[in-house]
Amino acid sequence: MEFLPQVIFLILLSVSGFFITKSILRIRRNILLGRDVNLYDRPRERLKMMVLVALGQKKMFKKPLPAILHLFVYLGFIIINIEVLEIIIDGLFGTHRIFAPVFKGLYPSLINIFEFLAISVLVSCAIFLVRRNIIKVKRFDGEEMKRWPKLDANLILSIEIFLMICFLSMNTSDGILQSRGSEHYISTGDFFFTSFLKPLFNGLGTSELIFIERFGWWAHIMGIFAFAMYVFTDSKHLHIFISFPNTYFSKLDPAGRLSNMPEVTKEVKLMLNLPVDSGNENVAPGRFGAKDVQDLTWKNLMEAYSCTECGRCTSQCPANLTGKKLSPRKIMMDTRDRLEEVGRNIEANGKDHQDGKSLLGDYITVEEIMACTTCNACVEACPVNIDPVSIILQLRRFKIMEESQAPAAWNGMFSNIENNFAPWKFSPSDRLNWVQKLNQ
C-alpha cells in the first residue's frame, strides 16, 4: 500500500505521456499533408531568427504592456519546469523535495524564484482575464472569436491561475509543517513569498495542513498533466511549442517577395520558345494555387497551428480596419479548423477520403481573399512570423488560374496587359509620349 501513490503517479504520467505523443503525431501528420517546400537552407540565419523572435519575444515588444505580462508568464512557464522535474522525481520515488539536499543553501532561493514567478504569472493572467472580459480589448473580438476561441483563451488563463494557487498553497502549508517539525517535511529554511501567506493557514491542525499540502501537490502536478494534454488537442496554446520551429522556418526573403511557381515557368518558357532550365523540366503541373489545405505548403499549415489568435494582424489590416470581411487571423484559424477536419476524415475514412468540402468556399470566402492589398501589415505584426498573405495569394491563384473566376475589372486588367503591355487601355506605341511634354 505504501507504494500506491507512486503507482498512481506513474500511471497518470504514462497516460498523459501517451496522449501527448499521440497528439504530436497527429499534428505532425496533418502538417505533412501540405505541399513540400525546401526551408532547410541558411541554418545560422534561421537559428538567429528563432532565438530573437521565439526565445527572445522580440516582436511581442511592439506592444510593451502585454509584452511584459506575457514575458512573466513565459519565464514562469520555463523556469517552473525545474520545479516540475522535482515534483516528478518526488512523485515516482516517494521522496519529498529531492532537490533540497542537492542545492543545499541555495534551495530556498530557488524556491523563492519559483514563488516570485508563480505570483507574477498569477497576476499577469488575472490582468489578461480583465483585458479580455472586462476592458474587452478590441483585438480579442471579431467574427472568428466567438464560442471556442473565446472559451479556449479564458480556460488557459484560468487553468494557469489555478495551478499557481495550488503551488502557492502547497508551499505555504509546507512551510508551516516544517516549522512544526512534521515528519516527512524536511527543513529547507523559509520561503520568502509564502511566509506572508502563513497567517491564512496558521490556525489549522497538522493533519489539515498535510491534506492541503498533499492536495496542492497532487492538483498542481495533475493539472500540469491535464493542461499538457489540453495544449496538444485543439488549443491555441500549442504556440508555446510550435512557435519555435515556426520561427526557425520563417521566410527569410524580403516580405515583398512572393513565390514564383516553377511549374508555370516551364509552361511560359515553352510558350515563348525559350530553353527550359534543367531541373525544371519535370515539375509536374498539379493544381494551380490552393483550393484546400493539402494544396498549401507544410509551412502554411505549421503557421496555422502556430497562431495564438492574438489579433495583432487583424488589428493592423487596412481592409479589416475599414470594414471589409477580410481578417488575417480568420484566414489562419480557418486553415487550422479545416486541417483538423481533414485529419479527422483521414482517421475515420482513410487517406483518400473526400468530404466534398474545401478551405476555399466552405471556410474562407472569395470576398475575403479579394480584399487583401498584400501590404504585409499582418506579417509585420505577427509575433511568431506567420504569413497570411502567402495563403491568400495561393487561394487567389486557384480562383483565377484554375477556375478563371476573376472580378470583371481584373479580367480587363489582364487583357490590357496581354494586349497593350500595360494594365490600362493605352496603346503601347504611346509609351514614350510623356517625353514630348518635357520640352514644351
Added chain:
Amino acid sequence: MSENMINVPTMAELAAKGVTPEILFWVGCAGSFDERAKSITAAFVKILNKLSVNFAVLGTEESCTGEPAKRAGNEFLFQVQAVSNIEVLNAYGIKKIVTACPHCFNTIKNEYPELGGNYEVLHHSEFLQQLINEGKIKLQGGGEFKGKKITYHDSCYLGRSNNIYEAPRKVLEILDAELVEMKRSRTKGLCCGAGGAQMFKEPEPGFKDINIERTEEAIGTGAKVIAAACPFCMTMLSDGVKNKEKESEIKVYDIAELIAKYEGL
C-alpha cells in the same frame, strides 16, 4: 539639341551607337501613361538631366512587369511578362535599374532573379538619397518648403516589403521642412489601399475606403504637403484629398517632384 532641351535617350538609340548607359530608368506603366504620374517621371528625368546622370529608358520596349497580375493570382500572365522583360533587359546587358514605382522595384528586385533577371535595382528614393550623400544635391537653405509641415506616407512596397523607411525621409530632410509623422508610420504605416491589384478594381464592401482613412490621418497632422514615393499611393491620396475637398490647400507630391521644385527645375 539645344542646351536647355531635356534629353531622354532610349536603350535602342544608345545600342545603335554602341553605348551602354550607367543606369536604366524603368518608367513603369503609371509613370508612362497616368497623367499625374507622368509629372513624377518628368521631375525625375529633369533631376537626372541636371546632374548629367548617364541614363536611358526602354521606351516602347518597356512592358508591364506583371506585378498586378501576379498579386491578383494570375501567375501565368506575370511570368509571361517577367520572362519577356528579362529577355529584353538581358539582351541590352542591363546592370543597374532605377524606378520611381515601388511595385516595379519590388518585382524586378525580388521576383525577377529566380526567373533569370539579376540586376542592381534601386527605388528613386534610394537613388536620390545617394545623390544627396554624394553632395550632388545640396542643402541650399531657403526654398519654398522651408519650415513647412510635410508628412510622408510610407509605401507598403518600399517599407514593410523592402525595409526602406529612411531613404525617402532623408530626401525630404534636404528641403529643410518640418517633417510631421502620422501616428501610423514606418513599420506600422497604413496602406493607401491600391496594392495587391486593388488599384484595378472596386474595393470590397466595407464602411470606408482605405485611401479615405489614410488621407484623414494625413490631413490630421496639419501638414500642407503630403509626400508620397509611389504612383499608386499618389492616385489614392490625391483622390482622398479631393474627396475631402481640400485640394486647394493640401498638395500631394512625389519626393522627386519636391526635389525638382527645390532645385528650381
